Amino acid sequence: MPLTKRIIPCLDIKDGQTVKGINFVNIQAVGDPVELGSRYAQMGADELVFLDITATHEKRKTFAELVTRIAQHINIPFTVGGGISSVDDVSVLLNAGADKISVNSAAVRNPQLINDLAKQFGSQCVVLAVDTKFVNGEWIVFLNGGRIPTEVRTYEWVKRAVDLGAGEILLTSMDHDGTKAGFAVELTRMVSESVSVPVIASGGAGNMDHFVDVFEQGKADAALAASLFHYGEIELPDLKGYLRSKGVEVRI
Amino acid sequence: MNVVIIKYNAGNIRSVIFALERIGIKATVSDDPQVIKAADKVIFPGVGEASSAMLYLKEKGLDKVICSLQQPTLGICLGMQLLCSHSEENDVDCLGLIPQKVKKFPASAGKVPQIGWNDISGLKSPIFANIPEHSYVYFVHGYYAAYGANTIATTTYGLEYSAALQKDNFFAVQFHPEKSGDVGQKILENFLSL
Numbered sequence: 001m002p003l004t005k006r007i008i009p010c011l012d013i014k015d016g017q018t019v020k021g022i023n024f025v026n027i028q029a030v031g032d033p034v035e036l037g038s039r040y041a042q043m044g045a046d047e048l049v050f051l052d053i054t055a056t057h058e059k060r061k062t063f064a065e066l067v068t069r070i071a072q073h074i075n076i077p078f079t080v081g082g083g084i085s086s087v088d089d090v091s092v093l094l095n096a097g098a099d100k101i102s103v104n105s106a107a108v109r110n111p112q113l114i115n116d117l118a119k120q121f122g123s124q125c126v127v128l129a130v131d132t133k134f135v136n137g138e139w140i141v142f143l144n145g146g147r148i149p150t151e152v153r154t155y156e157w158v159k160r161a162v163d164l165g166a167g168e169i170l171l172t173s174m175d176h177d178g179t180k181a182g183f184a185v186e187l188t189r190m191v192s193e194s195v196s197v198p199v200i201a202s203g204g205a206g207n208m209d210h211f212v213d214v215f216e217q218g219k220a221d222a223a224l225a226a227s228l229f230h231y232g233e234i235e236l237p238d239l240k241g242y243l244r245s246k247g248v249e250v251r252i
Numbered sequence: 253m254n255v256v257i258i259k260y261n262a263g264n265i266r267s268v269i270f271a272l273e274r275i276g277i278k279a280t281v282s283d284d285p286q287v288i289k290a291a292d293k294v295i296f297p298g299v300g301e302a303s304s305a306m307l308y309l310k311e312k313g314l315d316k317v318i319c320s321l322q323q324p325t326l327g328i329c330l331g332m333q334l335l336c337s338h339s340e341e342n343d344v345d346c347l348g349l350i351p352q353k354v355k356k357f358p359a360s361a362g363k364v365p366q367i368g369w370n371d372i373s374g375l376k377s378p379i380f381a382n383i384p385e386h387s388y389v390y391f392v393h394g395y396y397a398a399y400g401a402n403t404i405a406t407t408t409y410g411l412e413y414s415a416a417l418q419k420d421n422f423f424a425v426q427f428h429p430e431k432s433g434d435v436g437q438k439i440l441e442n443f444l445s446l
Contacts (some may be wrong), residue, residue, distance in 0.1 A: 002362075002389065002409070003362065003370045041433065072270045072273065075431065075432070076431060077428075078393075089395050096266075097267060097269065122300055123365070124299065124365050124393075125299070167367070168367060221367070
């Protein structure tokens, strides 16, 4: 059997609590991150992502403490991200017990950061997160949780980031995020086929067929979703059973 | 039980400490030869790069310490690769405790590093007691040890290779039991009860 496709619940963290933004704006609390993460791990999540969504603007020491609590209680891999801008930030989070870190805005502003992180900690723990939106016929990279547009083209950016040492790409289509109308399948496929590292598709999952589509047509290696799981709209065991019934290799 | 985790310049030690805590073991992390030699069980973890890890082990004299161990010793991921004879990762001679060469995945295998859950089979070791064939465990690696006489579990990523190796008291797993859910926890418990 081959390597399985991964299902990754994402927990957005604000002030130590899990929240989910719809189109990155309206925010609603959905619970304790360690409790929720443990529940997902028991139900068959393959990995977890914890994003400190306000870290760019607020203090983050409590987040490092939360990371340690997560590492103590959860026996599957997890990535943490949000506002990471230096080797020191990463060092703190990896030492706190994170398996991987994701960098986003800071890497666009200073691409050398990716190289520094890969050299110091290894590519396997460096996830490049990209928030992207289709603007004037092109996929463009956005910064600061989708608040600031750039002139950077997404396809060019991911290739460059992989050359610099990114070990994985977490690709979020802002046009799809929160819509529940399906992942950005074509974007995901283009990115997945243009880089040599795994691609995690994010944004837009609304039903189980959307996952089948993003794995089969989108060539994603993993798919990430948040509110679907937080609100129990799709249960992980049901999703995995469905994927397997459709011929997608998953861990059950 | 006195479990010692070897401290060196490779990462991921904290995950192993926490995994052992979850099964009620308070491990000691040390690079002191006397402390390591006195352990009931030794764990040699690792996430990192082979040649710099070997250089560090030699500088600290830990290479000789590891080679002298008689008690059950478990190499994890890079730790496993370092127990082998040679790694293609910057062409470095390793500890040579398990006669196996570590090679880079060919591009045809798929995306490198392999990241994620893959299944293990052909399980033949007490560390896999009560682990069903085709159980899933978590891998993150770009280099692999081929199938050989010391293979105690295999997996497939483009090609079939060693998911685990054993020679005498040296056990080694390419995957991360500390991150492999309940299956990984059981494998750690099995190792500790050897």
